[in-house]
Amino acid sequence: MKSAFRHEAPRYPSSWTDFPAGPQIQQAVTQVCDDYTQRIFGYHFVKLGALSAQIPLNQSPIRHVVNQVPSETHVTSSLAFNQRASEQDEDTTSTAYENGQSPFSSSYVIGQSHILPFAENSIDGFLLANELDFAQDPHEILREVDRTITQSGYVIISGFNPLSLAGMAKILPVKRDNLLHDARFFTSFRIRDWLQLLGFEIVEQRQIMFSTLFFQPRWQYSERIQQYLSRYLPWCSAAYVILARKRVFPMTAIRPKLKLKPRFSAVGAASARTPSYRSAKLSK
Known part of the structure; x- marks a missing residue:
């Protein structure tokens, strides 16, 4: 197994359009995130990375959303x-405005993903849309997320599956100029293991996008075929989305029920010697 740390920083994507099937991946991740974010409540939500900033969270009840790029x-x-996406989907935009939330009212913070300018235990939710695949040190990013997330906060992580057709195409010498060749393609089992070591509980995982990803799709798979593959062949999906929750269990001291009696008692020993001393003195 290769180390997660890279000695050289990989090429970093600026938009989903940098991939041949980027808009399709973005749409599939958005559909899952719309369902996941409805369960996350609080005050602050952070979308970490350039790809995460392009995932609209119109169904999220959290109003304050920060995009760190x-x-x-x-x-x-x-x-x-986001402007092009809003023009193509006017229904989503109108729904967001009806809920009192503007899809373009989020604030932006310029900074690296492994250095978060947030206080400890202050963020209620994180979104890492394929951010770990293009990170130089994904462990450092997760440690920062663990530091700044609340004790019951949620984190959503999407990634590319190396056991899929896309993972096989990554090994082949085709389209070397594609940014997907720089992606790490971590398995979902490895990401889940990292999260569990940091005290996260895996709530749910979904498999999405059954495609090679390296070529522009010429046709769209029907929803029925996607559901069939997701049910019977989940391991071959091109991407996955994980929902995890931070769990902190308080430590309480347990008092012993039984009290052990000391074997030696100084008071008892002194009282035991007193009669013998008096009897010896009187005999003289």
């Missing part, structure tokens, strides 16, 4: 992507 270029690309 590496540079100003990613801010511009994210705003442009």
Whole structure:
């Protein structure tokens, strides 16, 4: 198994359009996130990374959403992507405004994913849309997430599946200029193990996108076929989405029920010697 740490930083995507099937991946991840975010309540939600910033959370009850991206270029690309998405989907935009939430009212923070400018136990939810696949040190990112998340906070992580057709195409020498060749393709079992070591409980996992991802899809799989593959062949999906929750169990001291009696008692020994001392003195 290769180490998760990279000596050189990989190429980082600025938008979902950098992939041949990027818009389809973004749409599939958004559908799952819309369902997951309805369970997350609180005050602050952070979308970590450039790809996460382009996932609209219109169904989230949390109003304050922060997008942390590496540079100003990613801010511009994210705003442009969200603007195009809103023009293509007017129903989602109108629904968000009816709920009192603007899909483009989120604030942006420029910074690296492994250095979060947030206080400890202050964030109620995180979204890492394929952020670990393009990270130089994914362990450091998860440690920062663990530091800043609340004791019952949620984290949503999506990633590419190396056991899929896309993982096999990554090994082949085709389309080397594609950014997917720089992605790590961590297995979901490995991500779940990292989360459990940090004290997270895996709530749910869904398999999405049964495609090679390296080529522009010429046709759309029907929803029925997608459901069939997700039910009977989940291991071959191109991507997955994990929902985990932080669990902190308080430590309480347990008092012993039985009290052990000491074997030696100084008071008892002194009282035992007193009569013998008096009898010896009187005999003289």
